[in-house]
Amino acid sequence: MAGSVARHRRPSMTTKCPSSVRSGSPTARTLLSTLVSTAQIDYGDVPTWISSVGGLLSLVAAGTAAWIAWKLLVTERTRDRQAADDARRAQAGLIAAWIPDATDREGLDQATIRVLVRNNSTLPVYRVLVAIVVRSDDGFTEVASSGGPQGRFREFAAPGDNEIRVMVPATTNRRRVVLTFRDAAGVEWRRDHDGALTELPA
Template sequence: MTLHDMDLGDLPTWISAGVALAALIAVIRAASAAWRTLSLERARDEERQRSVDRAQADLVAAWPALANSDPFDPDSPVVWGVVVRNASALPIHQVSVDHLDSGVQSVRYEAIPPGDFLLVDREMYPRPEGVVPPRLPDNLPTREWTVELRFSDMAERRWHRDRRGNLVRIAPDPSES
């Protein structure tokens, strides 16, 4: 049997088969592009939702600061305290301010309204103007601890701001309920 003896069909059949194969390739490419676009849009939607979820929490922070032991008496001794800032328009709830040194000393509050607050010796005060006292002592007290903050936003999502300022959403802690 030679090549001339074989029936390879007519030219229109071959053209039709080629067009069908090209159409199949185009459909596969289009489906692949649609899948990539869908995946990209899902990722964007998830990122937008994370931004919405973090909106209030991003405006809450705490850090060590020098303060008068009695914030209303400028002549009281200078000590280390903690500034807690809730720059959101809504209160935060189930707040735990942790001083981390050789152990953990936690101060808990049911709610902290919007504003800046000063925590000195487990007492919370509205932050007076200028956290650093006007006269710094020659022998500044040493600080060998850091601050971490845990709280719930108004949507009852739990958050943890670590000693470096990183904000992470966490699972609810039943002991803090």
């Protein structure tokens, strides 16, 4: 009818899909497949993750505790060895010898000199032998001994000062003393001309 009122259609509210999705293009299918695959991955649950982390931390803690225990054991054993060595050297460290008179130390002529052996311990030491040495091209050379040519030892040196006399030849170098002895425990020691104390082989 010419006089009829034209009816207006309401606009459609439906969102149109892109033609690429409607047509099922390869790009759209790939994207959709990726999203679906990601959604299907099993990441586990929170308790499982907590349990795994807790187990790892326990393992680390156990390893750390074992390392600390080992270090403490090594330190304790080192301390024990040092204490045993100190105890072994206790008496020997208190024994020394020197030439008290400057004239005897520096004298150029043959003479009988006095050597003082001091035992600051409370027990005697045994098989005491004093050697007189002088500097040479090879270091130090022995020129005389309290034991004489036969190398006889003095039987013992009591606590306190013990005097030993030694016949020495003429020399142009300063005389020094090397002392050997056996402590009350039966260990042999050498006190060198520079004061160094060394345990001798049995």
